[in-house]
Amino acid sequence: MILDLRPLLRGELPALEVDYTLTPPPMEGIIFPEPARVTGKITDNTGYMSLTLSCDVPYIGECARCLAPVEGRLAFDFSRTVVDEKGYAMVSDTDDFDEDEYVVVKDGMLDIDAQLEEALLLEFPFRLLCRDDCPGLCPKCGKPRAEGECGCVTKEIDPRFEILKKLLEKDENV
Numbered sequence: 001m002i003l004d005l006r007p008l009l010r011g012e013l014p015a016l017e018v019d020y021t022l023t024p025p026p027m028e029g030i031i032f033p034e035p036a037r038v039t040g041k042i043t044d045n046t047g048y049m050s051l052t053l054s055c056d057v058p059y060i061g062e063c064a065r066c067l068a069p070v071e072g073r074l075a076f077d078f079s080r081t082v083v084d085e086k087g088y089a090m091v092s093d094t095d096d097f098d099e100d101e102y103v104v105v106k107d108g109m110l111d112i113d114a115q116l117e118e119a120l121l122l123e124f125p126f127r128l129l130c131r132d133d134c135p136g137l138c139p140k141c142g143k144p145r146a147e148g149e150c151g152c153v154t155k156e157i158d159p160r161f162e163i164l165k166k167l168l169e170k171d172e173n174v
């Protein structure tokens with residue numbers, strides 16, 4: 001959403017409340033049943049403006065080990081200093097500049113959706129598990145091990161031996 005900061009810039013308001021919804025970026029294997037809620041405010045601190053937001057979104061994914069559905073909520077904070085293009089040119093010239101500390105207001109308007117989407121992708125769990133000690137699936141029949149014994153006889157095969165075995169078979173064929 002494009003936020004109109006002109007009343008703040010004109011000094012008519014000390015702060016601007018932010019409350020809107022953002023469509024999360026598409027992520028493979030993840031369903032977002034609802035859009036992300038973005039709440040917080042932009043405050044004028046005489047001389048500079050700061051933005052402090054929270055983003056909250058429910059998701060449904062699948063367990064990396066047993067493929068069971070995993071429901072969760074992602075919530076993270078997003079804080080930045082608001083600068084205009086001139087201010088950005090100045091700060092980006094300094095040695096300790098970090099572009100992730102700023103958002104740029106252009107002609108009084110601020111659009112942070114792309115940066116919020118990027119933050120959401122970075123904050124999202126790298127791997128989802130239905131529970132920390134999920135035992136995964138039986139490699140033979142595919143039944144979740146958490147559901148009990150399937151009766152399959154599974155031998156742990158060391159991949160190095162498999163390669164050796166193949167090499168030996170090759171030798172025999174010569």
Ligand SMILES: [Zn+2]
Nearest residue numbers: 063066130134
């Ligand atoms: Zn699992």
Ligand SMILES: [Zn+2]
Nearest residue numbers: 138141150152
């Ligand atoms: Zn099995």
